[in-house]
Amino acid sequence: MDGVDVVELVIVCVLFLLVTVMGFVAARWRRAEDLMHLDEWGLGGRNFGTWVTWFLLGGDLYTAYTFVAVPALVFGAGAAGFFAVPYTVVVYPLVFLVVVRLWSVSHVRGFVTPADFVRSRFDSPTMALLVAITGIVATMPYIALQLVGIEAVLKAMGVEGELPLIVAFIILALYTYNSGLRAPALIAFVKDTLIYLTIIVAVIVIPSRLGGWDAIFGAAEAKFASTGTGGVVLGEASQLNYATLALGSALALFLYPHTLTGALAASDRDVLKRNMSALPLYSFALAFIALLGFMAIAAGVEPIGGDGNTVVPVLFQQMFPSWFAGIAFAAIGIGALVPAAIMSIAAANLFTRNIYKEFLKRDATARQEAQVAKVVSLVVKLGAVAAIIFIDPQFSIDLQLIGGVIILQTLPSVAIGLYTRWLHRGGLVAGWVAGMAAGLLALYVTQRVGPDGTVLREHFGGSAFALSDLGLDTAVTVYAGFVALLVNLVVTVLVTAALRGAGVDPGVDGTADTDYTAERDDPTFRELPDPLESAPPGATGERPARR
Template identity: 85%
Template sequence: MDGVNVVELTIVIVLFLVVTVMGFVASRWRRAETLMHLDEWGLGGRSFGTWITWFLLGGDLYTAYTFVAVPALMFGAGAAGFFAVPYTVVIYPLVFLVVIRLWSVSHVRGFVTPADFVRARFDSPTMALLVALTGIVATMPYIALQLVGIEAILKAMGVEGELPLIVAFVILALYTYNSGLRAPALIAFVKDTLIYLTIIVAVIVIPVKLGGWDVIFGAAEEKFSAGTGAGVLLPGTGQWQYATLALGSALALFLYPHSITGVLAASNRDVLKRNMSALPVYSLALGFIALLGFMAIAAGVTPIGEDGNTVVPVLFQEMFPSWFAGIAFAAIGIGALVPAAIMSIAAANLFTRNIYKEFLRKDATPRQEAQVAKVTSLVVKVGAVAAILFIDPQFSIDLQLIGGVIILQTLPAVALGLYTRWLHRGALIAGWVAGMAAGLLMLYNIPRLAPDGTVLREHFGGSAFALSKLGLDAQSSVYAGFLALLVNLVVTVLATMALRAAKVDDGVDATAESDYTAEREDPTFRDLPDPLESAPPGTARGTTGEATGRR
């Protein structure tokens, strides 16, 4: 135990045990007759009210990686790291237009995943498979990145080795397997309470100890005045990158399967409307969290082993007594477990519904679906732990950039598909291929540079693509995912025009226009669990919810 802060470690362990017990007890919380149904295990019975949904989405979207990486980016890059705040402000009005329509059609038709919707809307198993694979691939590194937050607090407490990480994820896997989405929904209450407590205390106590906000910003300005390209204000050449990264990140966030899982678990449309209005409170908290990076500069924090993700844990250790630092570390650690659980459930739902049932066993019953999903969620967590153990963590962080680029390529089929079926199913596939190829090619050609301009790595060094590489006379860069999405949209529109001119069959729409505005009280809503136990996605349910077969 040499070098280990016993007080901090004890508090973290005690709070971790508390949420572990809650995770197992969650299987009896709002208990259904059985959890062996994806509606119950994977979506919590589709019954969460306003408060539960608010904590669940907040715990889902604002992850441990956010709470350590955003201040670390501010610490190293200055104003550029603040992009996370405007994008979480912009996102909710945009998402409001999409999620309530997705919620309605999914509840009427029994969709569990966005790929279910694409399968029924465009009559395209291929496009649905691409959406499912994209979601799974983009989610895996996101789960692994939650471990970065846990690693940061372990380093700060002096705990060495990977065993604590493995133990934490084994316990997480067990109570997720047992309780499904109810576990992270219940634990999210504890996680968010600890986070808000930590942030409120930090933004009051730390500035007072450091001499005020003028001292904090003055120290940051002094550090960045050395001409490294960073600064308290954005340079003119960084504004396009900042704006496109914020907008691209906003468009991507609710395309991730774990975000959609939280949305579909809501009990009605009004719950989502209230949440899209209230969730910006998290953005306010995120603004203060980002400023912890500047506080760390003023406090003279030195990261442990040059790991920038340890900036916030070290700052807390220097500013607070051990007992409160332990509470803050527990908040970060639990903040990793909640989204990791939701992400693994979302990935398992995608595999079960859109790969296993669609291509391997079409006659699978709800019980078999639930069992496959539970096992798959374990496999996903094992893969995430393997990624962090056997891959350079810095490379894992770079994978997050790739994840954002690739998940954006599902936007035409999922988000635009909720409003129009004009886009041809063949064109959607062509657009996905073009956007994915363009995005990965741009990421491959982005080097990682040191502050002095030295090339540290030739490829996959970030997400800022230089416009000069397109032959433009400009020093600015833009977010690679934003450009890739533009390529996707252009190809999709042009291919749609060509295929429709050639009168190529575009399949049958298995949804009705009324599905997209249905309320829970409407007779088209099906009972839970699904009475049509083996009905495939897109099959009509109930007596009045028949598919119209519209083109």
């Protein structure tokens, strides 16, 4: 135990034990008679009200990686790290345009995933498969990155080795397997309470101890002036990249499967409308989280082993007694477990509905679907742990940048498809291929350059694509995902126009106009089929009533 802060470790372990118990108890919370149905295991029975949905979506969108990586980026690059603040402000009006209509059509038609919607809307199993694969691939590194937050906390406490990390995710895997989406929904209450407590105390205590905000911003400005990198304001060449990165990240965020899974678990459209109005409160907290990076500069924080993700844990250790630092560390650790659980469930839903049932076992019963999803959720978590253990965490962060670029390529079929059926299924496939190729190429040619001009990484060096690579005489950069999405949209529209002009069959729309505005008590609404109707011989019981 040499070098380990026992007080911090005990508090973290006690709070982790608390959420572990809550994770297993969650199976009895809003209890269903049978969790062996994706509606129940994967979507919490589609019965979450305003408060539960608010905490669930907040726990889903504001992760441990956000808590440590955003301040770390501000610590190292200055103003560029604040892109996360405007993008989480912009995202909610965009999400409102998508999730309310998706909720209605999904409840009327029984969709569990966005790929289910694409399959029905465009009569295209191929495009649905691409949406499912894209969602799974983009989510995997995102799950792995939740472990970065836990690793940073363990380093700060002096705990060495990967065993605590593995144990934490084994326990997470078990209670997610047991309780499904109910587990992270219940734990999110504890996670968000701890995070808000930590941030409120931090923004009051730390500035007072460092001499006020003038001293904090002055120290940051002096550091960036001496190093020649970053700054407290954006340089002219980086402003376009900042704007497109914020907008592109906002568009990508609501396309991730875990975001849509949390939305589909809501009990009705009004719940989502209220949440789109209230969730910006998290963005207010995020602004203060970002400022922790400047506070760390003023406090003279030195990252552990050069790992920038440790600046917030080290800052808390310097500024607070061990007991409060332990609470803050628990907030970061639990902040990793909630989104990781939701992400693994979302990925499992995609595999089960859009790969297993569509291509491997078309006659799968509801019980078989649920069992496959539970097993896949375990595999996904194990893959995330393996990624962190065997891959350089910095490379995993780069993978997340790639994830944002590729998930954007589902925007035409998922988001635009909610409003129009004009896009041809062939055009959507062609646009996806073109956008994916353009995005990966833009990331491949992007270098990472040090302050002295030295090339630190030849390829996949970041998401800021230099317009000079297109032959333009400028130092301006732009978000690679934004470029890829433009290519996708152009190709989709052109190929759609060509196919429709040639009279190629666009397929049959499996939805109706009234589906997209259906309320829970709307006459067009119909309950989902009773899973027991297709259950194996000998199965008994009734479909749990909707609450």
